[in-house]
Amino acid sequence: MDVIRYLAEDGSLLADPPVGTDRxxxxxxxxxxxxxxxxxxxxxxxxxxxxxxAQFEGQEAAQIGSAAALRADDWMVGTYRDAAAMWHQxxxxxxxxxxxxxDERGGSPPEGVNVLPPSITVGAHMIHAVGLSWAERLxxxxxxxxxxxxxxxxxxxxxxxxxxxxxxxxxxxxxxxxNNGWAISMSRADQTRSETIxxxxxxxxxxxxxxxxxxALAMLAxxxxxxxxxxxxxxxxxxxxxxxxxxxxxxxxxxxxxxADDEVDAWxxxxxxxxLRAYLQQTGEWSEAWESDLExxxxxxxxxxxxxxxxxxxxxxxxxxxxxFAEPTRPLADQRRFVPxxxxx
Amino acid sequence: xxxxxxxxxxxxxxxxxxxxERVVVIGEDVGTTGGVFRVTDGLAARHGSDRVIDTPVAExxxxxxxxxxxxxxxxxxxxxxFLGFAYPAFDQIVSHVGRIRNxxxxxxSAPMVIRIPYGGGIGAAEHHSESNEAIxxxxxxxxxxxxxxxxxxxxxxxxxIDDPDPVVFLEPIRVYRALKQDVPEGRYTVPIGVAAVxxxxxxxxxxxxxxxxxDARRAAELLGAEGVSAEVIDLRTLSPLDADTVLxxxxxxxxxxxxxxxxxxxxxxSEVAALVQERALYSLLAPVERVTGFDTVVPLKRxxxxxxxxxxxxxxxxRQTLEA
Numbered sequence: 001m002d003v004i005r006y007l008a009e010d011g012s013l014l015a016d017p018p019v020g021t022d023r024x025x026x027x028x029x030x031x032x033x034x035x036x037x038x039x040x041x042x043x044x045x046x047x048x049x050x051x052x053x054a055q056f057e058g059q060e061a062a063q064i065g066s067a068a069a070l071r072a073d074d075w076m077v078g079t080y081r082d083a084a085a086m087w088h089q090x091x092x093x094x095x096x097x098x099x100x101x102x103d104e105r106g107g108s109p110p111e112g113v114n115v116l117p118p119s120i121t122v123g124a125h126m127i128h129a130v131g132l133s134w135a136e137r138l139x140x141x142x143x144x145x146x147x148x149x150x151x152x153x154x155x156x157x158x159x160x161x162x163x164x165x166x167x168x169x170x171x172x173x174x175x176x177x178x179n180n181g182w183a184i185s186m187s188r189a190d191q192t193r194s195e196t197i198x199x200x201x202x203x204x205x206x207x208x209x210x211x212x213x214x215x216a217l218a219m220l221a222x223x224x225x226x227x228x229x230x231x232x233x234x235x236x237x238x239x240x241x242x243x244x245x246x247x248x249x250x251x252x253x254x255x256x257x258x259x260a261d262d263e264v265d266a267w268x269x270x271x272x273x274x275x276l277r278a279y280l281q282q283t284g285e286w287s288e289a290w291e292s293d294l295e296x297x298x299x300x301x302x303x304x305x306x307x308x309x310x311x312x313x314x315x316x317x318x319x320x321x322x323x324x325f326a327e328p329t330r331p332l333a334d335q336r337r338f339v340p341x342x343x344x345x
Numbered sequence: 346x347x348x349x350x351x352x353x354x355x356x357x358x359x360x361x362x363x364x365x366e367r368v369v370v371i372g373e374d375v376g377t378t379g380g381v382f383r384v385t386d387g388l389a390a391r392h393g394s395d396r397v398i399d400t401p402v403a404e405x406x407x408x409x410x411x412x413x414x415x416x417x418x419x420x421x422x423x424x425x426x427f428l429g430f431a432y433p434a435f436d437q438i439v440s441h442v443g444r445i446r447n448x449x450x451x452x453x454s455a456p457m458v459i460r461i462p463y464g465g466g467i468g469a470a471e472h473h474s475e476s477n478e479a480i481x482x483x484x485x486x487x488x489x490x491x492x493x494x495x496x497x498x499x500x501x502x503x504x505x506i507d508d509p510d511p512v513v514f515l516e517p518i519r520v521y522r523a524l525k526q527d528v529p530e531g532r533y534t535v536p537i538g539v540a541a542v543x544x545x546x547x548x549x550x551x552x553x554x555x556x557x558x559x560d561a562r563r564a565a566e567l568l569g570a571e572g573v574s575a576e577v578i579d580l581r582t583l584s585p586l587d588a589d590t591v592l593x594x595x596x597x598x599x600x601x602x603x604x605x606x607x608x609x610x611x612x613x614x615s616e617v618a619a620l621v622q623e624r625a626l627y628s629l630l631a632p633v634e635r636v637t638g639f640d641t642v643v644p645l646k647r648x649x650x651x652x653x654x655x656x657x658x659x660x661x662x663x664r665q666t667l668e669a
Contacts, residue, residue: 111452124405132416161403329585
């Protein structure tokens, strides 16, 4: 299976570009904002202002490039490492910070944004995307669902149930594996004996695509094709994006215990932002001033989101007990009297 | 009013519910075959295979896909064939179905029903007689409903489908065809979270639900022949538990026996006993007695009758409270 790629590592074109330079500039701008968020979140974690955080640096093209293929009302079902894609689909940075600050309001994107809060368990959420997109078809809508997961999740039983259901019922679902090489400390080679993850699609009877996950143009192209196939009744697709997390699994992980520095250094030379910048430079669409402006704007946007999230007052006890059901049940109402500091007894 | 078995009453409820275009039935063998207990018999023919959906054998997939459907706006009714086969789906229930409202701060919810035949008493194979309802009761964010009669089964299932939150709907296998009852035609609901006093009495309260309710009623008849007046309560909903109905009765009779088929330790009986001692201790004339299954794997046919609470065991426990 060939790896689909439009940009060489030096940014030169390997094929006719799938989109114009305006679109490429948009992708670049979005990737700058995403990286700004990722680095800010990591810094906040080190300052104790954020709980454990899963960095995605290195995976910006895989997420932004694919998310850019969606319509605004499509469903997205991602994981703890997919903040860039979720934001691109309309999930606010403030909500994303809130989730990591330990506030359930982080789980509620704006009305009309069909993005589920990130799944922390690995694998179980892929079948949700099948159900969501299946329901849309049954309701006569042409919304599709895209779900993100890592290479490790393909070892979970739910991956197989989701792939099988999607193929059997031809649901409009796009499965997007960001193969970043590692499932915490387990390497891709120790994860599966399949030559690629994309090839697993063959067993289920759906198209499988292998793509350079650090090439934003390729990500947009292959995802657009899969989304259009799903929307037009052609059923699901499995996309394997070859990418890399240059950071650890999370801020609680020490990647140095299992991963060689030279591997990380080699992947840094394939940085997705550097590659798209090089392309834009070659087409005359990039300037230092433009990128500097993007960075200033991104920083302001992210700082505003941090401030908004940190300024939000904590939940009252009722907020906690009132979230389990649409209306608090009698047992929960009775339990209010045990909440410290609550005088509703 | 037609006489129906519980299986027929449930079929009637699903048939009525499917008039709502949002309702879909999804599970293994629910379509062409009509389910292993024939609860969905004829529904696919009447409503179409897009509405009554046969799936591959994959319990996690069934519940997970139904969860996605519910979040998107449908009202799925998922069927798992036996409680002993529900464990692969338990991760979906505890990790996703029960949590989405909390995780999303009410932005998303999963109004769905998971129907699961449960319990023993029909001499089935291993894994087919489980009575682990307590694991669902212990799961935040899901309601747990257990009908004991055909009439309640229909009304409770329609209420469960209407409910804005996910409901695990446990159907006692032993009752599916064991009795017939007049069941009202057309739509009606029995409220979730409300227990029923099914027999009034003054000397002792027997709390039960599901298949064991019939044994509790027989025990009350045995006790009645001895001049003991037993009140019998059908919990009907295990979560949220209707503590008030139980406590009112406990305060009236001063004696409580809880009879359940589930394993003894941390069973629904444990919770009822704890509630009674916590909130009605000074009305009690005797310790609360629990009649339960044992903390063992449910035995196969030849010894199953030792495991399932019998009218005699329940009556003996009631006499114990009277002697205290």
